[in-house]
Amino acid sequence: MPTTIPALPCVDLDQTIDFWRNLGFTVSYTQRKPNPYAVINADDYCLHFFGLKHLPPAENYSTCLIIVSEVEQLHQQFATRLKASLGKVPTQGFPRISRMKPGQSRFTLTDNAGNSIIFIKQGDEDAAASQAYLNPDQSPLQRALAVAARLRDFKNDDQAAAKTLDNVLARYPDAPVLEYAQALLARRELAQALEQSDHIERLNAQLSNLALNHEQRQQLGL
DSSP, X not given: OOOOOOEEEESOHHHHHHHHHHTTOEEEEEEOSSSOEEEEEETTEEEEEEEOTTOOGXXXXXXXXXXXXXXHHXXXXXXXXXXXXXXXOOOSSSSEEOOOOXXXXXXXXXXXXXXXXXXXXXXXXXHHHHTGGGOTTOOHHHHHHHHHHHHHHHSOOHHHHHHHHHHHXXXXXXXXXXXXXXXXXHHHHHHHHTTOHHHHHHHHHHHHHSOOXXXXXXXXXX
């Protein structure tokens, strides 16, 4: 059976190997000449890397998709190992890992060379999540929440997701209170990721002023 093996670039092969080894991968092959090359493995998948001089991580747009049986535990495993090796779980810069919410179907791990590895849960959940915004039966806030989730989780574009929610919150202040609260909570999560302290204070005040009953507050985790 034909096999497709993507090879990802890196400036410093040793640093890249060390990064992935710290995440629990094993090195199954390395060479230095005639060109730097390495293969790392974990479970049933592997990643190939080749040396490419003078490639800044910010200009590296290489991406690889890996389909796995589950993503939440894997994300936690990587986050734990990143914190152990780096002292924190980086969500910006190089390396970094995207945030993970319960029920999410994918996350992106970007290594020190700028390669983005997208881990996707096997099955229909990922495709359904990416297309949720197309449901014609949604209210404006429901659709905006789906669009924002798509921007946040599939494009890793927190700024665009935040702008989407800002627009709909301003446009529909009289929306059903539960939907409005859900949009405020989604916007607060983005404000925390974007370190927008002034937005966080304002959003907390708006949430406090909503006429939510006890059951709704429990549903929202407030």
